[in-house]
Amino acid sequence: MTINIILNIILGVTLVLAAAWTVMTARLLRSVIGLAITSVILTIIMFRLNSPLAAVFELSVCAGLISAIFISCISLTQRLTDEQAAEKQKERFSKFWLLPVILVLAGVALYQLPITLDFHLPAAPTETDVRNIIWNLRHLDLVGQIVILLAGAFGVVALFKD
Amino acid sequence: MLSPLLLLPLLAILILNLPFRSLMQKLAVWVGVGLSLWQIVAVVLLAMGHKSADPWGKFFTLGLSCDNLTLVLLTSIGIVVLTTILVGWQTIGGDKQRFGFMNLVFVAMIGMNGTVMLTDLFSLYIFIEVTAVASFILIAFQRDTNALEGAFKYIILSATATVMMLLSISIILLVVGDTSFAAAGSAVRQFQGNPLVILAVGIFMCGLLIKGGVVPFHGWLPAAYSAAPAAASVLLAGIATKTSGIYALIRLTTSVFANNESLNNILLLAGAISILVGAFAAIGQSDFKKMLAYSSISQVGYIILALGCGTNLAIIGAIFHLFNHSIFKSLLFVNSAAVETQSGTTDMNKLGGLGTKMPVTNATSMIAFLSTAGVPPLAGFWSKLIIVVALWQNGLHAYATIAVLASVLTLAYLLLMQRKVFFGKLADGLANVKEAGWGITSAATILAAITVSVGILFPWMFNSVLIPISSFLK
Numbered sequence: 001m002t003i004n005i006i007l008n009i010i011l012g013v014t015l016v017l018a019a020a021w022t023v024m025t026a027r028l029l030r031s032v033i034g035l036a037i038t039s040v041i042l043t044i045i046m047f048r049l050n051s052p053l054a055a056v057f058e059l060s061v062c063a064g065l066i067s068a069i070f071i072s073c074i075s076l077t078q079r080l081t082d083e084q085a086a087e088k089q090k091e092r093f094s095k096f097w098l099l100p101v102i103l104v105l106a107g108v109a110l111y112q113l114p115i116t117l118d119f120h121l122p123a124a125p126t127e128t129d130v131r132n133i134i135w136n137l138r139h140l141d142l143v144g145q146i147v148i149l150l151a152g153a154f155g156v157v158a159l160f161k162d
Numbered sequence: 163m164l165s166p167l168l169l170l171p172l173l174a175i176l177i178l179n180l181p182f183r184s185l186m187q188k189l190a191v192w193v194g195v196g197l198s199l200w201q202i203v204a205v206v207l208l209a210m211g212h213k214s215a216d217p218w219g220k221f222f223t224l225g226l227s228c229d230n231l232t233l234v235l236l237t238s239i240g241i242v243v244l245t246t247i248l249v250g251w252q253t254i255g256g257d258k259q260r261f262g263f264m265n266l267v268f269v270a271m272i273g274m275n276g277t278v279m280l281t282d283l284f285s286l287y288i289f290i291e292v293t294a295v296a297s298f299i300l301i302a303f304q305r306d307t308n309a310l311e312g313a314f315k316y317i318i319l320s321a322t323a324t325v326m327m328l329l330s331i332s333i334i335l336l337v338v339g340d341t342s343f344a345a346a347g348s349a350v351r352q353f354q355g356n357p358l359v360i361l362a363v364g365i366f367m368c369g370l371l372i373k374g375g376v377v378p379f380h381g382w383l384p385a386a387y388s389a390a391p392a393a394a395s396v397l398l399a400g401i402a403t404k405t406s407g408i409y410a411l412i413r414l415t416t417s418v419f420a421n422n423e424s425l426n427n428i429l430l431l432a433g434a435i436s437i438l439v440g441a442f443a444a445i446g447q448s449d450f451k452k453m454l455a456y457s458s459i460s461q462v463g464y465i466i467l468a469l470g471c472g473t474n475l476a477i478i479g480a481i482f483h484l485f486n487h488s489i490f491k492s493l494l495f496v497n498s499a500a501v502e503t504q505s506g507t508t509d510m511n512k513l514g515g516l517g518t519k520m521p522v523t524n525a526t527s528m529i530a531f532l533s534t535a536g537v538p539p540l541a542g543f544w545s546k547l548i549i550v551v552a553l554w555q556n557g558l559h560a561y562a563t564i565a566v567l568a569s570v571l572t573l574a575y576l577l578l579m580q581r582k583v584f585f586g587k588l589a590d591g592l593a594n595v596k597e598a599g600w601g602i603t604s605a606a607t608i609l610a611a612i613t614v615s616v617g618i619l620f621p622w623m624f625n626s627v628l629i630p631i632s633s634f635l636k
Contacts, residue, residue, distance in 0.1 A: 113357065114357065138284075139222045139223055139224055139225075140224045140280060140282070140288075141284065141285055141288050143169070143172065143222075143272075143276070144273075144276060144285065144288035144289050144291075144292055147269055147272050147292050148291060148292055148295055150175060150265075151266070151269045151292065151295040151296050151299065152295065154262060154265045154266055154269065154299065155266075155295070155298070155299040157262060158262040158263075158266065158299055158303060159299065159302055159303075159305060
């Protein structure tokens with residue numbers, strides 16, 4: 001087993017554990033920290049898969065910006081007492097402990113499937129500059145993303161303003 | 163002509179949210195009525211072959227495309243948005259609340275218009291999400307426990323569908339290096355037997371079936387439709403879920419995913435199960451809106467069944483039923499809005515004898531339920547007939563029989579609904595009920611007139627409108 005494979009396994013397992021921690025923990029702040037750790041591990045995986053632009057976006061937006069927004073929202077909520085947190089944590093583990101096990105088993109099963117990756121890939125896309133892709137080649141997606149942001153703003157006004 | 167269908171509602175949102183808020187709040191409804199009417203006129207002009215220079219062409223290259231399937235959907239979107247706005251005008255109290263609602267309807271309109279005009283898988287995902295985000299907020303709009311529960315169920319299942327679609331798109335991108343329909347279609351055909359491509363097609367289909375509320379992925383739909391405010395139910399049941407789930411399924415099945423037997427068999431089975439599960443579940447409901455939600459699942463089953471049949475006639479039937487369903491289901495939800503607003507409940511056990519008190523709602527409800535059940539000469543009869551004939555011609559006799567028998571079930575539960583709500587003795591506490599206001603009754607009248615007209619004009623429409631629809635099929 002090469003060092004690369006060992007590293008991939010470690011990253012994969014840590015990613016699953018961090019993601020599981022994110023949804024299992026009873027405290028919102030710890031959940032956000034779990035999400036940020038998940039994003040950081042994903043960033044490392046993306047760097048290793050030779051996708052530095054995707055990795056930078058993942059790190060800056062998901063690990064950075066989104067965590068900051070979550071933390072500012074959580075600062076407006078009331079903290080659980082230690083007893084409440086322990087109770088919720090216990091309840092959550094008893095309900096969902098099987099989920100990560102199923103996930104790992106599904107991964108092993110998928111690995112065993114006879115999936116071939118021998119595609120004849122066409123020539124790589126000529127455009128590799130992400131700025132050109134976003135600003136010049138995919139105007140329609142840009143319009144869609146602006147509208148999603150507007151929808152989010154209207155949602156906050158409609159559901160939370162009062 | 164196409165980009166304004168996307169950019170004008172966006173421009174309207176931006177202008178309406180500028181200063182002079184109180185004036186803009188009053189104008190929003192009129193802007194919505196104007197936009198939807200303009201969309202219907204634009205579709206008529208496009209159908210007549212009218213072409214005009216794209217005013218935004220210098221600044222944007224949106225890559226939109228329009229064929230006959232797109233025109234049908236744009237028409238449905240225009241009509242249903244118009245009726246949603248008329249119902250919302252009447253049922254959502256307070257200028258601020260109504261203004262927030264209208265903004266979200268415009269967002270959903272952009273999402274739906276974009277979904278039906280684009281030609282790229284990744285853009286399709288983005289615009290389906292635009293519609294979905296607007297839908298979550300519209301479902302939760304009333305902020306009570308039911309509304310939040312309905313929205314939460316939809317968010318969870320919709321997020322699952324989103325993950326599936328994104329995973330599928332990433333596999334297709336890996337195979338072909340492009341996400342346009344044309345490139346993806348040729349790649350799927352080239353690598354048809356490859357397990358990874360089968361996985362990509364399968365999970366994309368599952369994602370769309372979740373979005374469309376097809377059995378066994380329908381868990382979110384009754385809760386969402388019944389918890390949403392009356393006007394939002396019209397939009398969701400009438401067109402929003404049909405565009406993001408069913409339209410996308412028709413488009414991808416015919417243009418991207420190669421037409422193969424296993425895929426068709428899965429669609430046939432899912433369609434037949436949806437028809438039956440929806441119909442049987444509808445019979446057991448006592449809530450007006452929940453019954454309509456299950457009825458919607460059953461009617462969508464007919465579209466999926468026709469899609470699984472795969473012949474040109476069946477696809478025409480599927481598209482025609484999609485249009486008819488968007489009209490008569492919207493009409494039934496407009497009627498439920500009328501009953502809910504005037505009586506304060508949608509529990510059919512507490513209703514009764516409203517026919518004499520609400521004559522317009524009663525008459526339009528009868529038209530809608532007869533059309534839903536496939537009674538001639540209304541529109542729903544013809545689309546179901548086309549589907550049954552296509553199934554029979556293709557040797558799918560068992561499925562054709564299920565389609566016919568389920569129509570009897572549909573007639574049974576909708577007759578039960580009509581009897582419980584509108585016929586018989588007036589229920590206690592409803593003596594002072596009056597007909598709903600002009601916004602709701604005019605929306606109901608427009609939709610009922612379309613249902614009757616399409617039914618009566620069918621012999622002319624079949625050759626001049628329906629057969630040309632199939633021109634988009636290769």
